[in-house]
Amino acid sequence: MAHDIRIISVELNNYRQFYGKQTVEFSSREEGFTTLIGENGEGKSNLLNAINWCFYKFEPHGKKDANYSAPILNSTYLLEVGEEKTARTSVKVLLQVGDEQYSISRVLTVLVHKIEYEKLSDGEKMMKMAMFADDKVPSGCEILHNESGFKIKKKIRGESDFHEITDDYNTVINQILPRGLSIFFLLDGEFLEKFWDNFESVENGIEQISQLHLLSDAVEHVDDMTVRHIAVNTGSEEGILNEKIDRHRNYEKSLDNDGNEAFSQKIRWVKIGETQKEEYYHTTGKPRINDLEHDIKKMERRSQEISRSIGNVNAASAKVLTDSLETNEKLLDTAKKDKKRTEETHRDNLIGDSAYVFTKNALEKTVEIVQGFQKQGELPNETRKTFTNDLLEREYCICHTDLKSNKVGAEEKNTARAEVEKARDIIAGDVGLDISVKMRYSFKDKVLDDYTGFLEKTFGDPAEKFRTAEKAEAELQATVKGIRTQLGSAGDAKITALIDEQDHILEEIKTAEEKIHEIGVQLKANADDTDACKQKLIRLSAKDSRAKKVNHDMQIWDKAKSQLEKILEELKEEVRVQVQDKTWEIYREIMYGVEKFKKFEIRADYSVILLNQQNQNHIVDMAAGQSLFLAISFVTALREITGYKFPLVIDTPLGKIAGTSKYNLAKILPSHLKGEQLTFLATDTEWIAEIPDIGDGKDRGTKSFGEIIAEQIPIKHFRIKQDKHGNSTIKPAKLEGGKLVVD
Amino acid sequence: MSITTSRISDPILKKIEKTVKDPKERQFLIDLLERELSYIDKDKPEFRKEFKIIIEQRFPFRGKDNGA
Numbered sequence: 001m002a003h004d005i006r007i008i009s010v011e012l013n014n015y016r017q018f019y020g021k022q023t024v025e026f027s028s029r030e031e032g033f034t035t036l037i038g039e040n041g042e043g044k045s046n047l048l049n050a051i052n053w054c055f056y057k058f059e060p061h062g063k064k065d066a067n068y069s070a071p072i073l074n075s076t077y078l079l080e081v082g083e084e085k086t087a088r089t090s091v092k093v094l095l096q097v098g099d100e101q102y103s104i105s106r107v108l109t110v111l112v113h114k115i116e117y118e119k120l121s122d123g124e125k126m127m128k129m130a131m132f133a134d135d136k137v138p139s140g141c142e143i144l145h146n147e148s149g150f151k152i153k154k155k156i157r158g159e160s161d162f163h164e165i166t167d168d169y170n171t172v173i174n175q176i177l178p179r180g181l182s183i184f185f186l187l188d189g190e191f192l193e194k195f196w197d198n199f200e201s202v203e204n205g206i207e208q209i210s211q212l213h214l215l216s217d218a219v220e221h222v223d224d225m226t227v228r229h230i231a232v233n234t235g236s237e238e239g240i241l242n243e244k245i246d247r248h249r250n251y252e253k254s255l256d257n258d259g260n261e262a263f264s265q266k267i268r269w270v271k272i273g274e275t276q277k278e279e280y281y282h283t284t285g286k287p288r289i290n291d292l293e294h295d296i297k298k299m300e301r302r303s304q305e306i307s308r309s310i311g312n313v314n315a316a317s318a319k320v321l322t323d324s325l326e327t328n329e330k331l332l333d334t335a336k337k338d339k340k341r342t343e344e345t346h347r348d349n350l351i352g353d354s355a356y357v358f359t360k361n362a363l364e365k366t367v368e369i370v371q372g373f374q375k376q377g378e379l380p381n382e383t384r385k386t387f388t389n390d391l392l393e394r395e396y397c398i399c400h401t402d403l404k405s406n407k408v409g410a411e412e413k414n415t416a417r418a419e420v421e422k423a424r425d426i427i428a429g430d431v432g433l434d435i436s437v438k439m440r441y442s443f444k445d446k447v448l449d450d451y452t453g454f455l456e457k458t459f460g461d462p463a464e465k466f467r468t469a470e471k472a473e474a475e476l477q478a479t480v481k482g483i484r485t486q487l488g489s490a491g492d493a494k495i496t497a498l499i500d501e502q503d504h505i506l507e508e509i510k511t512a513e514e515k516i517h518e519i520g521v522q523l524k525a526n527a528d529d530t531d532a533c534k535q536k537l538i539r540l541s542a543k544d545s546r547a548k549k550v551n552h553d554m555q556i557w558d559k560a561k562s563q564l565e566k567i568l569e570e571l572k573e574e575v576r577v578q579v580q581d582k583t584w585e586i587y588r589e590i591m592y593g594v595e596k597f598k599k600f601e602i603r604a605d606y607s608v609i610l611l612n613q614q615n616q617n618h619i620v621d622m623a624a625g626q627s628l629f630l631a632i633s634f635v636t637a638l639r640e641i642t643g644y645k646f647p648l649v650i651d652t653p654l655g656k657i658a659g660t661s662k663y664n665l666a667k668i669l670p671s672h673l674k675g676e677q678l679t680f681l682a683t684d685t686e687w688i689a690e691i692p693d694i695g696d697g698k699d700r701g702t703k704s705f706g707e708i709i710a711e712q713i714p715i716k717h718f719r720i721k722q723d724k725h726g727n728s729t730i731k732p733a734k735l736e737g738g739k740l741v742v743d
Numbered sequence: 744m745s746i747t748t749s750r751i752s753d754p755i756l757k758k759i760e761k762t763v764k765d766p767k768e769r770q771f772l773i774d775l776l777e778r779e780l781s782y783i784d785k786d787k788p789e790f791r792k793e794f795k796i797i798i799e800q801r802f803p804f805r806g807k808d809n810g811a
Contacts, residue, residue, distance in 0.1 A: 174783045211752045214779045222775065225798075549804045556802050560772060567758045567772075575754065602762045643753055 005176060006677040007051075007647045008094035008101070012730075014074040015089050016046045017052075019727035024681060026647070027716040028096075033670075033709065034679040036730065037687055037740055038720030043728040044651055044681035049185045051649070054091035054106045056179045057134065057150070061188045061651065071127060071138050072108060076727055078115070078138065086144065087112050097176055099157040103172065108135065108146075109147035115140040177646060180208050181428055188651040193624050195631035196608065200296065203606040205634065209642045210575045215568040222564060225557040238540055238547075239314045242535040248526035254282035261287070269295040269508060271302050272501060289519055292512040297607055299505045299512075304620045306505075322499050325483040332476040339473045342466040346459075353458045356447045363443040370440035381427045388424040392417065534558070575641060576602055582637035583630070586672055590629050590664045600630075625657040629665070636672050649679040654686040654705060663691050666708035676711075682706075688740060706735055751776050771801040 001433070009025045024047070027034045038044050049059040053072070071078065073089040081087040092105040116139035117125040128139035135143055152169045153162035166173060173179075183191055183572045184205055195201050207213050227249070249255070255260040259339040263280040268291060282288040356363065391397055395417075403420060406413040412421065447454050533552065541547030584600040597618065599611040610619040610630070622630065632653065639645065656664060680687070687706040709715060719733040719742050732743045751773065763769040772796045782788035 156771050171781065171783070174782060178783055211755055214751070214776055215755065217782065218772075218775050218779050221779070221794065225791065225794055289764070539773075552802075553798055556771075556798060559768070561773065563763055563768070563772060564775075566763050567755070570762070571754060571758050 001068075004098055004645045005647060006096045006645075007649075007679075008096050010047070010051060010054075010094075011090075011092040012047075012050055013088065013090045013092075014077040015050050016070065016072060016074060017043050017075050017722065017726055017728045018050075019076055019729065022728075022730045024730055025716075026677065027714070029675050029677050032714030032716065034677075034688060034716045034718070036681050036718040036720055037684060037707070037733070038681070038728070039683055039722075040652075042720045042722040044693045045188060045729075047681060048188060048649060049650055050091045051093055051186055052182055054093050054104055055173050055177065056182065057106065058179065058182075059444065061186070061190075068604055071129065073110065073138075073141075074359065074727065075127065076725055078112065078141075081112055083112055083114055085112055086110065086147070087141070088147070093705075095176065101155050101162070102172075103150075103153040103162045106150045107148050108137070109144045110137050110141040111144055112138045113142060137551065178208065180204060181646070184209065184638065185646045185654070186649050186651075187632075187635065189628065189653050191651060192628045192631040192650075194627070195634070196619050196622065196627055198301065199606045199608055200397065202602060202608060202634070205638050206572075206575055206579055206602075206606065209638050209644050210571065212568060212572055212575070215564055215571070219561060219564045219568060222557055222561045226554055226561065238537060241537050241540075245530050245533050248530045250284075251526055252285040252523060254285045254287040264288075269299060269512075271298075285519065285523065291518050292516050293605055296509055296512050297605060299509050300607060301620075303505050304500060304617070306502050306725055307496075309498055321483055321486055322495075325480065328479050328483065329392070332473065332480055335469060335473040335476050339466070340470040342462060342469045346462040346466045349458045349462050356443075360447070360451070364448060367440045367444050367448060370437055374437070385424060385427045388420055388427065391420060392424070403636075445691070497651070505662075555659055573604070576604070576606075578641045579634070579637050582640055583634045586633040586636055586668070587630050589668050590633065590661055591626075592664055596626075625661060626659065628653055629661060631667075636669075639676065645676060647677040647679065648673070649681065651681040652683065652686065653680075654682060659691050662705055663708065666691075667712075670709060670712040684740070688735070688738060704738060707738065710735060751780065767801060771797065774801065 006028060007026045008028075009023055012022045014020065024036065036044060036047065045061040049410075052058045052060060059072075073087055078087050086109055088107060088109045090105060090107040092103060095102040095104060116128040119125055119130050129136050130139040130141075134144050137143060150169050152165055152172055154165050156160045177185065181204075183201070207216075242364040248597065250257070250259075250262075254262050262283040264283045265280045268279040268281055281291045326349060391403060393401070397403055397416070397420070401416045402414065403417040404414060405417055412418040534551075537547075538551045538555075541551050579603040580600065583602075587600065588595060596612050597612055599609070601611075603609065603610040608619050609617050610622065612618050634651070635648070639648070654665075657665070682705075688704050690702050690704050691708075703711075715735070717733040717735055717740060719731050719740055720728055721731065721742075722728045733740050735741075755776065756773070759769055759772055763772060769805050775794065778790065778797065782790065
C-alpha cells in the first residue's frame, strides 16, 4: 500500500454527461484545495464514478435507482458517431505515488450498429440497454474487446515518458489504492450520512487503512504453515500426538476430519420477519466466535431499532421505562391500599374517640373519685378475690389465724375459714368497683395523662398519614400516566411485542457471550496441549533428520505466528483508541457551541457509542448533519493516526448542515487536513452562499463556506456547467467578490 | 514483481521494531508481510511456496546447528 498518493489529473472522454474531453487538474497538497462547483445532476457524483470506474470498473455514487440505465458513453456523442462506426469512452487518471507517476486508464470501445429504443407510455422513446458480461451498453452496440480495457503505465522521477508495466494491473491498483478503501477517499454525502448505520465502515476503515488485515492474513497463512506434512505410523506415539494436534486445530478452525468447514445444526440469529437464507453457526473455534460476535452486533443493532420504534428512547431506557412502569404500578397499588387504610383509621378515630374530648371534665372527675376509693383501701374486687383465694390456699391468715379446712360432710367446721370463704363469694359477685377502676386506668392512661399526645396520636397523626398517602397516590398516578405517555406512541400491544423481542434479544446476547467465553477457555486449553504435544514430538524426532527439519520449521512458524498475533492485538487496540480519541477531538471542534453529546467510544468489536447528556446512545438516530460531521471526523482521524496520505474527494457534504457547524468546519478543516489533497464537489448554495446567522450570538460576518476556507488556504476552482442537451463541461474558474467566475 | 512505493505502514514497522528484538526474526516478519502486500486482491494466494522460500532464506536448516 502506498502512503503518499495524490491525483494529478482526471481526463474524461465522452463519459456519461461529460461531452468531449474534459480535464480537471487538481491542486497538489502544497498548492491547496480543489473545488468543483455544479448544481445537482450536472455531474459531480459522476466525477467520483469516473475515478471508481477507471480504477475498479465500479460506479457506486449518486444512483437512487438500482436499474439506472443511462449509457456510460455520452448519448450526444454516440448519436453523432453514426452507424457502423466505432465510439469510445475513456477515463484517465494520473496519480503521483511517492516518486512515481502512474497513468491509469480504462477504455470502452463499441461498434455502433443500430441503436434500439423502447417506447414509453407517454409516447417518448428511451434508449434500450443491453448487458455484455459486466458492461452495460446501448442495444445495437457491439463491444470491441480488443480496443477496450484497463491499462497502467508508470514513470519514475526524471523520466519523460510513461512505460507500460508488466504486472497485473488489478493487483497494482489494489496495492496503490485498494478498492475496499475507495469509500474512504471518494466520499459522497449519502455514504457519510449513512456511515453509522452499521459499523462495518468503522471496522474496515481501521483494519484496512492501518493494514491490520495484512497482519491477520499473515497470521492465518503462517498458521497454515505449522501443519505438519510428515507421514507417521498411525497408533505410534508420534501418530497419537499428531492426531491430537490436528484435533485441536480442527476445533480452532471449525473443520471436520476431512479438513472441510464444519457447521452446527444451530441456525444463526435473524431479525423477526426478515426473510433470508438460513445460515448455520460454525461448529467450534474462532469461526464460531466470529459468527457469534457478528450476530451480537446485529442483535445490538436490532435492539437499538426497537428502541427507536418505541419512541425517542434508547434500548436501555425503553427497558427502564417498562420496568419502571411495572414498579410504579405496584407502588400505586400499595399506595391505594395505604390511603384506604389511613382513611379508615382517621375516620374510626374521629367517630370513636371524639367523645373523650367532649367528656374530658367528666372523665377527670371519675378518675378522682375512683382514686379516692382506692386510697381508702377499697381495692378492686378482682384483687381482693385473688387475695382471699391466696389465704385459703395458704390455710392461715396474715394475722396467723388458722384457716385449715375441717369439713364434716359439706359443712366447714373451722369457722374462721368459713367466714373467709363467704367473703370471697360475695366479692366474686360484685364487679362494679372493678369496672370503675378499669375505666379509671383507661381514661387516665389513654386520655388524661398526656392529653395533647392523645389528641395528636388519635386525630393528628392518622390525619397526617392519610394526607401523605393521598398525596403519594396522586403522585404515583401522575408518574404512571407519564410513563404510559412515553411508551404510548406505538400502542400498548405493539410495545409489548417489541419489549418481548427486546427481552429475547438480550437473552440471546447473553447466551452468545457465554458461548464465546466457553469456546475461548477451550481454545486456550487446546493451545496449551498443542504446545506440549509439539515439545514431545521434537524430543521423539531427535534421530530422524526429515522430522527434525519439519520440527525446526514448525518452531519458527510457531514463533512467527505468536509474534504476529501479539503485534496485531497491540496495534489493533492502539489504533482503535487513537482513532476514537482523534475522531472525538475533531468532532467536538466542529460542533463547538452546538455540542449535544458527551462521549464517543469505539469498542473492541468496532461497535460505536455516542452518549447524550442523559447517557443514551444516539449513534443510530443522529441528525443527518451530525452523522455527516462525525463521519468526516472519523475519516480525518484515520488519516492523521495512520499517516496514510491518500487523496480525499468529498461530494456534496454541506447541504444538511446548520450555520454554526458549517462555519466551524470551514474554520478547522484546513488545519486538520493541512498537507492533504482535499477536493470538494459542491453546489453554489453550499460553497458560495453566505452562511446564515442562526442567532447563536457569533459574529461571523457575511462570508460563505468557500470564502472562509479561502482565507486560510488557496483553492483551485472549477465550474461544472450543463447545456440544454444535458451535456456537461468542466472549466477553470475563480471566486471573486463572492461569485464564481469562469476563466 | 514489486511496487516500490507499496510498503508496510510505519505503525506496523515500529511495532515490529519494538516487539521483536532479534533483527533476523524482525526481517523474517517483514519479508512475510511484504509477501502479504502482493496478495491484496487475490482470493487464494499461493503463499505456501513463497513462504517456504522465505524461511529457507532466513532460517536455513543446517542439521545439528539449525540457525533458529
